[in-house]
Amino acid sequence: MSHIKNLIPSTVNPDLQNERSAAEFNVEEFSAWWHGGHDKLKKKREIEKAIFSDLEDGYGLNHEYMSHEEVYNSTVKKVAEAAVKLKALQNKLNPGGTDIWPGGLFNAQSFGLFPANHPVATHITMFVDVIKGQGTAEQVEKWGKAAENCNIIGTYAQTELAHGTNVRGLATRADFDPKTDEFVLNTPNLEAYKWWPGGLGHTANHAMVVAQLYIADVHHGVQMFIVPVRDSETHMPLPGVDIGEIGKKLGMASVNQGFLGLNHVRIPRTNMLMKFAKVERDGTFKASPASRINYLTMVYTRCLIVSQNSTLLLAAATIATRYSAVRRQSPIEPNQPEPQIIDHVTQRLKLFPEIATGIAYHLATEYVWEMYAQTVQEANNGKFERLPDMHILSCALKVLCTTDGCAGIEKLRLSTGGHGYLTAANLSNIYGNAVAAYTYEGRTRYFASSMQLKEFPKWDDSWQCIIKALQYTAAHKTRIAFENLANRMASGQSQGVAANNTGIELTRAAELHGRQFVCQTFLEQITGAKAQKRSPALNKILENVLELFLVQTVLNNLNDILRFIQLSDADLRSLQRRLEDSLEQFRPNAVAICDGFEFHDRVLNSVLGSYDGNVYPRLFDSAKRSTMNQKPVQTSFETYLKPLMKAKL
């Protein structure tokens, strides 16, 4: 490009600068609130400066032009380089802790280091945690520390090629051999191959294998076994281990997900995690005090997913909102200049409700993490009463948050028009990361049967009224679903068949119940005692976010609400007006709210969403980095294209 030089200016786009000047609250206060206090915010900034400042230009985009194999190998290099940085930072900021090393291999910042994700993520998020949570003290001593320091790298191998959600249906088998004090692990057929574990392909040398335990051919449920799968020196697959990667996916290009078949693989008896269930030397089985303690791992995973997906939604919202403040399109008045697209009301509807949704799930997540910590503490003390509730709540939130989060990210991507289709916008990658979680951990209906059917008071436009309306609707949907279930059973269907036939209504009732929970949590966080700690200006902004979220939730669920609650034409017009008003009030603060989430440019990794808003220069810069643009004519011209064009077919 001959006549355009110095592509990316060092200045901030004036449109974005104007947005920031016009914000009606203090962004620094928002950021501190969002990140849990000024100290945490300060630490976050220090870490980001240390890990991102020396990354070269194009770091976040280069992998897009590589072959599948190159992507993997270049990512392993990135992990090794990051490890050194993170460990040094851990020693400096919090010696002896694990929050930065290895914690920094997988958190909200790590997307900036590993834009295509990485093959040690499952090791960090699952393998280490499961050993610490479900291993005996000896097991934690033996494997936990080595794993935490990446001296061994593991993965979590539960799902099989043809067995996913239904854990009881897993077919991998572990037989105890009392003669040698070993378990013998086997994959009985192709459908039972382990499939999906991150890093299993070519990275991990251990796998936490979930298998059916048999002792003298007596079945003792599903247990977890630490299985070495590669030689610690040569990294070659061990005897009896059939291992490889499962092929390319729509996202997570370098997670190196793998398959695993086991053919009479022997491991010591002490490689079964035995904090709860136990197998003794003579083959005596001692059951876990709680029947489904394994669920704790899935609960943890779901909480992690909810956290991560609300973060991803807000990252996408930041990109789309900044771009919408810079992009100009279609005059509102004929013969006027094109306005910022964020001034089109229909565009606001695409952006702001997603920001509100991300905030709502973020707040719900904080509540759920607290509850999870209590559940774990109680389990360690032998109390398991909270586990079923935690299981149900985490299922419901996970389903809602991934559904809304993924739909929201895609809606935001579409709101950016064509440029969002470029990988350099990073929205497709964010979607790819978010949607992967959609399918983990299956889906479980849960029944809001405990809800009370009080009479609904008159509609009065208050936030409490909205939440009551959602609760009332959920309760009535549940009532009708259970009536239909009962009728089907009365007509002779078994409970299972009747539940299946009523599945659509039961699922919808559960969804509504989950929605009222998220609304209720949001209301408590914004209007309760916690509001006292924030300035009136910030509270005013947050109350408008809440207003938008609640009104939007009502309008999106009117199909059921109107069935049970009388809303007049005036009520409905009022709701529409409240939607439009809250969007209008959101408008001057939209960019600043996104700034408040404080996603580092390296984390956003987007030509459309960078802090400086230099969208078009960055788009052009990224195009120029395409490997194809390093030569004016591609090799296929001489060999294929020219012959075709001259062929006179």
Place this chain on the structure above:
Amino acid sequence: MSHIKNLIPSTVNPDLQNERSAAEFNVEEFSAWWHGGHDKLKKKREIEKAIFSDLEDGYGLNHEYMSHEEVYNSTVKKVAEAAVKLKALQNKLNPGGTDIWPGGLFNAQSFGLFPANHPVATHITMFVDVIKGQGTAEQVEKWGKAAENCNIIGTYAQTELAHGTNVRGLATRADFDPKTDEFVLNTPNLEAYKWWPGGLGHTANHAMVVAQLYIADVHHGVQMFIVPVRDSETHMPLPGVDIGEIGKKLGMASVNQGFLGLNHVRIPRTNMLMKFAKVERDGTFKASPASRINYLTMVYTRCLIVSQNSTLLLAAATIATRYSAVRRQSPIEPNQPEPQIIDHVTQRLKLFPEIATGIAYHLATEYVWEMYAQTVQEANNGKFERLPDMHILSCALKVLCTTDGCAGIEKLRLSTGGHGYLTAANLSNIYGNAVAAYTYEGRTRYFASSMQLKEFPKWDDSWQCIIKALQYTAAHKTRIAFENLANRMASGQSQGVAANNTGIELTRAAELHGRQFVCQTFLEQITGAKAQKRSPALNKILENVLELFLVQTVLNNLNDILRFIQLSDADLRSLQRRLEDSLEQFRPNAVAICDGFEFHDRVLNSVLGSYDGNVYPRLFDSAKRSTMNQKPVQTSFETYLKPLMKAKL
């Protein structure tokens, strides 16, 4: 994998075989109806046999493992090889025609030849058609035939980096120079670079450039210019032409979309397309008889998009439905074996409505193509009355079909669980192709202002009643939107500002109007005189598809319908029951209906969706083809992973 051999059986999965045996209609009759008659179906099969039978194993997947540059060059090879086959087939089956060569470079079959799409697609779909539609006889003679035979390859360059939907806002400029009888084309700034045209990066040597025409600095609107961009012998960019590709996208990996900057590029006056508007030798401008004849190109593109997206939706539905008949998951009764997942009612809800939607849009498309052909014929005879209606209808259908189609494809992908995340399932690729169209051609609201507000008769459960309810609701939504528009104008807002502020309601009214159009067309195609040509058994199946589509449409739009139409609790229970019943009746015919669309396995290109249903062997086979699985240990182990693991950080 040592103990599993001969991965893919030559037999059909028994579950799929059972589904086919139990179908309640003749699939061959369905296929013939769907493809427009037995002769067309026969020809389709003959063509597919000729173009697909010699493709090697792994043809559809190999590109996933290549670098960006390799994907491009390998696709050019595929195009060149396909050209020879297609031309030979054209000569054999229909000498002198263009339906197979070059038509076969872009149609429902071509996805099987070019799984990552290809860089000559825009040439075939746009460049050739625009010359024929808007060029003079001399221009068609000069460029049309050469283009049709790929002796020149062009693209259609309208969108600019910062100017999309709003065609009037394009900034590329063409100035007439009477001294030399030439136009001088210029890209005034970076934001005006052409951006997105398929094949522009390294393939096309001509571009149809849409630019603002100026004669002696007087503006004469947007016109189209044929601009040579690369040397016909060396393929090097011509002087003043800055050209390259725009970088990687989420789909369409080998479409080679490009950017184009023009710096005083001169072309003969006769390179402007002059069938309608004209510039004479002395600089006299003769306007087109219709002010917006350029819209015809966009109308054509939209019709093409609606056709293609309904096809893509049905391809995705075929994959997901076949897989759902093979996959077994989660017992319905405790301690029973896992059923086919298609027997879970909630799974049916994910699949069958999408099939119905695809059929509905397919039928609407047929109607719209007929109307388009009439519009073109009339335009050729100097009549342009139909153009505005055609513009509006094509906008509405395009928006609805891409919105529903993309959402449906993604829903179907998610219905397949984790395996749909693999590129080998091809669902992400189908989505990538479909969603690209979401953003082409912008979105236009249109106002259903002509609808009459008759009083709504009593709800009676008939199909006509459902359509009337949708029409009635659309009309009332329009009424309210216009009331709010008028109120805003009465309070002092200009029409533009008031329309923007009422945008959410206007858009929703337009959506409802579009939906009733699709429902109405579906009803006419299934129940009208055309039903006489089909067997009663087939009609019964199609009527159930219609029933499902109509009931689903009502249930999805209850939030508005309930505002205007009184439905009793019994009515609503009846609708829910009808939904469940139509899903139940769909169940035994689902696989057979998908068979009836007759997507060739090469076109589906999916391990989950092949006709034989050997899902797990094919999944494994595709994993084994990953380039990474050709060596047991990756190169990064010695250089990065081992040092990390031994580091004792």
